[in-house]
Amino acid sequence: MTALTIKNLNVWFGAHHDRVDAVRGANFEVQVGESFGLVGESGSGKSTILKAITGLAPTWSGDISVEGTPLSGAKRDRAFYKTVQMVFQDPYASLHPRHTVDQVLSETLQLHGFKDIDTRVVKLLDDVGLGGKFRFRYPHQISGGQRQRVAVARALAGEPDILLLDEPTSALDVSVQAEILNLLTDLRDEHKLTYLMVSHDLPVIGHMCDRLAVMKDGEIVEVMDSEDLRQGTAKHDYSRSLLAASAAA
Numbered sequence: 001m002t003a004l005t006i007k008n009l010n011v012w013f014g015a016h017h018d019r020v021d022a023v024r025g026a027n028f029e030v031q032v033g034e035s036f037g038l039v040g041e042s043g044s045g046k047s048t049i050l051k052a053i054t055g056l057a058p059t060w061s062g063d064i065s066v067e068g069t070p071l072s073g074a075k076r077d078r079a080f081y082k083t084v085q086m087v088f089q090d091p092y093a094s095l096h097p098r099h100t101v102d103q104v105l106s107e108t109l110q111l112h113g114f115k116d117i118d119t120r121v122v123k124l125l126d127d128v129g130l131g132g133k134f135r136f137r138y139p140h141q142i143s144g145g146q147r148q149r150v151a152v153a154r155a156l157a158g159e160p161d162i163l164l165l166d167e168p169t170s171a172l173d174v175s176v177q178a179e180i181l182n183l184l185t186d187l188r189d190e191h192k193l194t195y196l197m198v199s200h201d202l203p204v205i206g207h208m209c210d211r212l213a214v215m216k217d218g219e220i221v222e223v224m225d226s227e228d229l230r231q232g233t234a235k236h237d238y239s240r241s242l243l244a245a246s247a248a249a
């Protein structure tokens, strides 16, 4: 089954003279269990695709389907959030400063209608490699990497099928980026998750994803396997220049 289908997607912001066509004619499919990357320079439209899926970019046309169900407009129902969750770039901004880790996770679990909150909070903390000792801490009492683990635990609370990951490590110290990427790889295996991951960092996408789409100026210029990436056999000039730039870095 296809987890996500994007067909002829156009997304724009503003109107008339102020209109920005952030995504134009995007097409790709993500299979169940696959990890799919969107890569490209800043402003190429990667995050806008995630925003259209989650209803944060209200003006779009084309087709977006989640597990075969077409989405419309910008309202997403409970069934959507049961299936799809997001992890954002900045764990500092995404956690409420006056809520403990326990509150963050318990409230999310309650929203999803679970009753065995206590057991599930402990299990979630274990799943993301944080033990019970983090449970009653506030965001300012834990590191950036630990906060991102909490954000991942919150995303997993409702047992979703699909995670949308928007630059999940780029706000973190280089030393902890690999830890979080490895955690995400393990969780995908253990929870049979599908990933759609955005990054400007080609090596990160190459490491994490089975296939990837290269974006430039709002358009997908190429969809390729990570194997092509490793072999350096990109077809499009722009993908080749991205590859060359990341090899030189």
Ligand SMILES: Nc1ncnc2c1ncn2[C@@H]1O[C@H](COP(=O)(O)OP(=O)(O)OP(=O)(O)O)[C@@H](O)[C@H]1O
Pocket: 013, 014, 020, 021, 022, 040, 041, 042, 043, 044, 045, 046, 047, 048, 049, 200
């Ligand atoms: N809310 C908005 N209002 C107006 N323009 C927007 C809005 N959000 C994004 N854009 C514009 O849409 C284009 C694509 O932005 P987007 O954030 O999707 O790029 P990106 O590839 O994810 O880059 P970055 O890594 O910098 O976020 C850019 O020109 C951006 O300025």
